[in-house]
Amino acid sequence: MSTLTKQNxxxxxxxxxxxxFERAREEGKASFLxxxxxxxxxxxxxxxxxxxxxxxxxxxxxxxxxxxxxxxxVKAGIPTGFEGTVLVFANGHFIPELAIDAAELTFSExxxxxxxxxxxxxxxxxxxxxxxxxxxxxxGIFIQIPKKAVVVKPILLLSFNKANEGQxxxxxxxxxxxxxxxxxxxxxxxxxxxxxxxxxxxxxxxGGVNSQIRYYRVQNEGKNAIxxxxxxxxxxxxxxxxxxxxxxxxxxxxxxxxxxxxxxxSEGNMYGIYLLxxxxxxxxHTNVDHTIPHAxxxxxxxxxxxxxxxxVFNGKIFVRQDAQKTNAFQQNNNILLSEDAIVNTKPxxxxxxxxxxxxxxxxxxxxxxxxxxxLQARGIDKTQAKGLLLFAFAGExxxxxxxxxxxxxxxxxxxxxxxxxx
Amino acid sequence: xxxxxxxxxxxxxxxILRGINLEVKAGExxxxxxxxxxxxxxxxxxxxxxxxxxxxxGEVSFKGKDLLDLAPEDRAREGVFLAFQxxxxxPGVSSTNFLRTAVNQVREYRGLEALDAxxxxxxxxxKMKLVEIDQKLLSRSxxxxxxxxxxxxxxxxxxxxxxxTLSILxxxxxxxxxxxxxxxxxxxxxLKSKDNATIVVTHYQRLLDYIVPDYVHVLYKGKIVKSxxxxxxxxxxxxxxxxxxxxxxxxxTV
Ligand SMILES: Nc1ncnc2c1ncn2[C@@H]1O[C@H](COP(=O)(O)OP(=O)(O)OP(=O)(O)O)[C@@H](O)[C@H]1O
Ligand SMILES: [Mg+2]
Numbered sequence: 001m002s003t004l005t006k007q008n009x010x011x012x013x014x015x016x017x018x019x020x021f022e023r024a025r026e027e028g029k030a031s032f033l034x035x036x037x038x039x040x041x042x043x044x045x046x047x048x049x050x051x052x053x054x055x056x057x058x059x060x061x062x063x064x065x066x067x068x069x070x071x072x073x074v075k076a077g078i079p080t081g082f083e084g085t086v087l088v089f090a091n092g093h094f095i096p097e098l099a100i101d102a103a104e105l106t107f108s109e110x111x112x113x114x115x116x117x118x119x120x121x122x123x124x125x126x127x128x129x130x131x132x133x134x135x136x137x138x139x140g141i142f143i144q145i146p147k148k149a150v151v152v153k154p155i156l157l158l159s160f161n162k163a164n165e166g167q168x169x170x171x172x173x174x175x176x177x178x179x180x181x182x183x184x185x186x187x188x189x190x191x192x193x194x195x196x197x198x199x200x201x202x203x204x205x206x207g208g209v210n211s212q213i214r215y216y217r218v219q220n221e222g223k224n225a226i227x228x229x230x231x232x233x234x235x236x237x238x239x240x241x242x243x244x245x246x247x248x249x250x251x252x253x254x255x256x257x258x259x260x261x262x263x264x265x266s267e268g269n270m271y272g273i274y275l276l277x278x279x280x281x282x283x284x285h286t287n288v289d290h291t292i293p294h295a296x297x298x299x300x301x302x303x304x305x306x307x308x309x310x311x312v313f314n315g316k317i318f319v320r321q322d323a324q325k326t327n328a329f330q331q332n333n334n335i336l337l338s339e340d341a342i343v344n345t346k347p348x349x350x351x352x353x354x355x356x357x358x359x360x361x362x363x364x365x366x367x368x369x370x371x372x373x374x375l376q377a378r379g380i381d382k383t384q385a386k387g388l389l390l391f392a393f394a395g396e397x398x399x400x401x402x403x404x405x406x407x408x409x410x411x412x413x414x415x416x417x418x419x420x421x422x
Numbered sequence: 423x424x425x426x427x428x429x430x431x432x433x434x435x436x437x438i439l440r441g442i443n444l445e446v447k448a449g450e451x452x453x454x455x456x457x458x459x460x461x462x463x464x465x466x467x468x469x470x471x472x473x474x475x476x477x478x479x480g481e482v483s484f485k486g487k488d489l490l491d492l493a494p495e496d497r498a499r500e501g502v503f504l505a506f507q508x509x510x511x512x513p514g515v516s517s518t519n520f521l522r523t524a525v526n527q528v529r530e531y532r533g534l535e536a537l538d539a540x541x542x543x544x545x546x547x548x549k550m551k552l553v554e555i556d557q558k559l560l561s562r563s564x565x566x567x568x569x570x571x572x573x574x575x576x577x578x579x580x581x582x583x584x585x586x587t588l589s590i591l592x593x594x595x596x597x598x599x600x601x602x603x604x605x606x607x608x609x610x611x612x613l614k615s616k617d618n619a620t621i622v623v624t625h626y627q628r629l630l631d632y633i634v635p636d637y638v639h640v641l642y643k644g645k646i647v648k649s650x651x652x653x654x655x656x657x658x659x660x661x662x663x664x665x666x667x668x669x670x671x672x673x674x675t676v
Contacts, residue, residue, distance in 0.1 A: 369474075374510040375520070377470050378580060379498035379528040388523070392514025392563075 013061040024118040028134025031124035048283040057196035064167035066093035081405035084153030092171035093139040110140030121204040122232035129228040140172035147178035154184040163197030179208035191222035201229040207239040221250040230256040237263030247274040261295040272301040276309035283312035290323035303334040305341035316348040330360040387419035429480035440644035449616040456641035470504040499531035501587030505577035512564040549582040553609040570597035595629040607632030627659035
């Protein structure tokens, strides 16, 4: 549903000219104008009034420019215990000079990638923000993991965001994991400003035959950040992709995670935790498309919501007619810690094949008072008992982080937030 | 050690306890019996500090302190231990971590130094022997998927670890086979001393063959309606509760 007036917000911005990718940008712009900014009437955005939020916080947009980041800042921004390659971005712009331990890695500016690649996985016509990014992203990076390369240490994509009011940060990442390759990505953002800004990110990933890709993300944006992101992955035969997403802050966050299972025996795993407080709003929209027989998808998202926070979970499982013998599992569980917190959870199953194993479930409840009393009755302080229970609830998701040191780092973050670190 | 005076408590406006009086001294074992729904677990929960119950009247002092004034965790730290009739399953919380946190918080309150991993493990091993609990159980999430008997054994194991001065065992014998009953009772007996006291809530005389009570009380409709020595339990076993119920109910109608 397009509401033309809503384009005004980006009108001037869309007139700016950007270098390179003329065709892709034209396509993105046309698609964006066609779709328009989402309103609450748009089915996919009915719980997330991101357009209104943008209008309220920001009057007109301009592209955020890169800024100087020092090596010390980079060092300080690396998650404790991390060991591996570091690629640094400032306002979404890749800064090659600041890369650490990257000699073995094949990467380049996105501009060296054939233009047709941009938007070939994360298609502009699927989402207005993906389209907006395609029309006006700046810089961007292309990372290639060669055939058969097993990258043992994880690759950290470390972003520094420092935007003034009205600035638009539009990172774009293209990852190609060659056949039989294996790689782990960790994305982490250091926020350097308190004024409202908008991050609109697109990540496209191609998983080659029998490749194994892990993609972990901590969303710890500034509390005034508005964020939309699309991560879309194509998976070929025997490949496996696992995403773990941890949302901790931000004003309003919308995550689109789309997995396309294109080869038999491919596997897509989607895990997430959202720990929200204040007025933070986080919307996780996931979509797994089973196009072929014998593929599997697993999904587990867990939310703990305090204060006036709001969570949205929309999990779509699409099983096409040809996708016999599909295994698809989905689970979303939430704990509300306050009467003012809201969660909207919606499993969306569209199954056209008849021989599939599909299960889904969602629950929303409060902290188990009986369990809390049991722990207290053993001498454990109430706040800590709460923390223990909440971590027991959410911690399950962290088990899916394969990298030991990053798992510890996330465990610390989560425990700190839940008051279960003592 | 424990003095309960005219204790009244209700849940969601419904009075359950209607004037309990009880005095428990160090070194004593008290058995509380009574028909289903008479308020035995309620009394245990009120003593442990469960918030759902509202104390409407009366007082409870424990080692000279106003027990009702303390948070549940502080009651535990002061030395009150409740073995739950229905221990709660807590998935995701490891038994060992839970116990270590509990033991150290209790020790800290009592002015003892925290146990490091090695000392804690040594203590655990020792107490595990006492109730013959399997190491494998303790490597699982707290009570998760435990059988009824395993849960009860775990309660007594926790009691052994926390070294309470007043233990309240709420139907710890229910669901135990005869071997388990013997083991659990042995554990309780070994932990008994002249300085601590035990309240056992039970339906069955057979437990009292193992844990011999100094006093037996009958709770009915929220009141202790009869007290006696261990012979009373034998009498109840033989005659049931009807004679007591009748006596109480006829008195009430007069
Ligand atoms: N939430 C509640 N609302 C109303 N009544 C309750 C509630 N919880 C317990 N009761 C009632 O309180 C009474 C006492 O219950 P309690 O569990 O203390 O009995 P009990 O003596 O331990 O019984 P049993 O031998 O079966 O374990 C019962 O009649 C029970 O139904
Ligand atoms: Mg009971």
